[in-house]
């Protein structure tokens with residue numbers, strides 16, 4: 001019944017996710033037992049298969065922190081100077097878990113606290129003498145301050161001294177265990193130099209534990225810091241950028257190019273591997289087996305797949321090259337798997353079904369732009385557009401983004417004339433990724449359950465061995481598969 005993938009994808013058609021559909025298989029396990037843990041690249045493990053795209057309207061520090069907290073990862077974009085990108089990486093890595101407030105309040109012992117707004121959503125205010133926030137003298141917790149009769153009193157007269165702190169190398173599990181054991185409401189995390197980096201409260205722990213469970217734990221490195229990726233280009237000056245981002249702590253490098261099979265990229269891959277042999281490097285983008293083989297030979301640890309399938313992309317229209325994303329993911333994954341190189345399905349994800357399809361067709365992770373844009377964590381402010389709260393989302397090949405420097409991705413930085421390969425748009429407010437990604441992952445698990453795949457690895461095996469069967473959907477079948485025949489329907493973004 002149906003077609004095995006090898007037959008379906010070898011008929012000369014370029015299929016997108018919506019063109020194909022899997023036939024259900026056999027269920028002998030619960031949704032919750034589905035494991036979504038995976039690999040971003042040869043040496044980077046993630047507990048959910050989600051990656052935030054290196055775009056300047058998607059991934060800066062806040063997105064990277066939340067994606068890592070969920071068990072995925074964010075790749076900090078490079079449409080900025082090397083030092084701006086490095087400080088975004090540093091800022092993301094200095095956070096332990098998403099903290100409700102971006103600024104931890106610091107005051108001196110001579111100050112007084114006249115209003116609750118000083119707490120800035122933090123459970124406490126930190127008291128230091130030092131402008132670098134080292135040498136913690138004490139804390140004032142909000143509950144103590146609220147019960148204070150004289151709000152004008154100097155902090156030194158009532159602050160709590162001898163504060164217990166934890167090193168910022170502890171992971172969330174350690175901190176949560178400590179708070180429970182000591183029956184404390186919060187604990188500051190300090191660096192080796194004694195600088196207060198963050199504060200974790202029992203409410204933060206509850207908040208994180210209260211999310212619908214994903215398969216695993218936040219993405220943290222051996223030093224307990226969040227894993228963060230960085231994109232770079234293929235120009236000579238990107239070697240300098242590489243030094244900067246590695247120094248700032250980037251855990252993986254993504255070489256950002258719309259057509260990755262080039263002499264420039266191959267040289268850059270070799271350079272990164274030679275200079276930092278222990279750092280994983282992800283190459284791309286590619287859509288064919290030939291492109292993939294070249295980059296694998298050059299030494300990549302991961303491959304990013306997709307050309308023109310992104311929601312803001314016009315590459316296929318402007319340049320007449322690209323490939324339907326379902327076909328591209330299947331074809332590239334089939335060669336990458338032979339070398340143990342994980343594949344990132346980049347672009348074209350607009351619902352959980354697309355994620356199930358990408359992962360089952362051989363990808364190990366999905367990279368998303370528009371799906372994450374418009375969230376609380378995406379850069380930029382919300383604006384009002386026709387009564388709807390929206391955030392800007394733009395292609396990195398749009399003229400507007402290229403004016404800021406991203407033209408190198410489209411090899412247009414040395415050209416006399418810039419040709420747009422993307423557009424500028426807006427995406428409706430979706431709320432926090434901390435809420436909608438766990439929800440989406442649960443839907444993905446249900447998809448895997450219907451396929452009879454209890455993990456990504458088992459889905460890949462079932463596809464390769466021909467157990468999983470697919471078909472192409474006709475136009476009418478696609479209409480039938482969507483909502484139809486109703487007078488009105490409120491469309492949710494996930």
Ligand code: XMP
Pocket residue numbers: 053054055258285306307308309310311312313314315316346347348349367368369370371394395396397398421422423
């Ligand atoms: P989604 O569909 O998730 O796609 O919004 C995000 C991916 O699209 C790619 N990208 C572009 N492709 N012109 C293009 O042809 C552009 O201006 C552009 N900007 C981003 C990129 O791979 C991203 O991850």
